[in-house]
Amino acid sequence: MLTDRDYRAVFEASPDAMLVVDSDGVIRDLNRQASSMFGWSREEIEGSGVDRLVPAGVRSRHGQHRRRQAEAPRARPMGQGVELQALRKDGTTFPVEISLSPGELASGPEHVICTIRETSAWKRMRWLSRTKLEAAENERKHLSRELHDEFLQFLVAFKIRGRLLVDETDREKRERAWAVIADEILTAIRGVKRMIRGLRSPKLEQQGLVSALATLFRDARKVHGVTIRASVNLDWVADELDPLTVLAVYRIVQEAVTNAATHARVSEAAVTLRSADGMIFAEIRDEGCGFELSDPGVALEDGHVGVGLVGMRERAEAVGGSLTIQTSPGSGTTVRAEVPMVGPEREQW
Ligand SMILES: Nc1ncnc2c1ncn2[C@@H]1O[C@H](COP(=O)(O)OP(=O)(O)OP(=O)(O)O)[C@@H](O)[C@H]1O
């Protein structure tokens, strides 16, 4: 006859993560697998709402489903046909499959037992390829906005000023007006060059990651007046890396540095890159104004949807890594990314 302790051991031995959740959505117990999957210790998460394990953007929908399940309990896999996302303590999300069974425990008949599995490899592949498509789409949106803001605005102004110039009879005034236009053309040329560099990054292709980063940091000072204190210890791995991994690291640092330089209201920011245990770690930190980290992808105050933050995370995940952002208003921003070092030939999956 098995004892209660034996049953506890069975619970702990399950290869799947398991949670026991009561009818109010409070986590009453979890096994070791669940604790390591979500990054919370048992003491930290027991007694909390199960919502803490659900990304903020789907919380209210999740709450509705949960209440419906509580009213009519039955065993079922959750979110059939939907790619479910779960939230770790460090803020990263990951795809999961969840099954719910009515607990019918002696101490609380309305408990629900949730069994959680990280999504199987092929589903994850499908998810990654969709992520890739979305990233490309985001990139296009980003590009169209840049073209609109940087270039179209200039052309419109240029047309008006050009018209005025034609009508101007006073030679001196005409020359002054031309000087203004010439200046604006120069600014536009610089803007377009910056865009091209942002798109192609020839530095990265020709000279590798470390040198491309050095240019990026110099540009941050030249263009935005922000000094980057950099500590880059990657030389010995950069050449041996898969080009996609290199590109992901570069783009993440580029976006985080640009954000620090344009949004944080600081005169300097710090970038650390190092490699250890088969991983590359990147940290971009500023002591600036920080911000309210809502769901990425929601419209910002001025109505535009920033694609930078979402893009950074997608890039890290697309090469098998992860990314966290730590920030709040008034307390600076730290972006941390870690990606596995994958050689050019090696299969990642
Ligand atoms: N380091 C930072 N310091 C302060 N605010 C930041 C920082 N990084 C991001 N933000 C805030 O988060 C918002 C979203 O950033 P995100 O990079 O997604 O968009 P964006 O920079 O506005 O536009 P883009 O799509 O060109 O990157 C920013 O508009 C800004 O308000």
Ligand SMILES: [Mg+2]
């Ligand atoms: Mg940005």
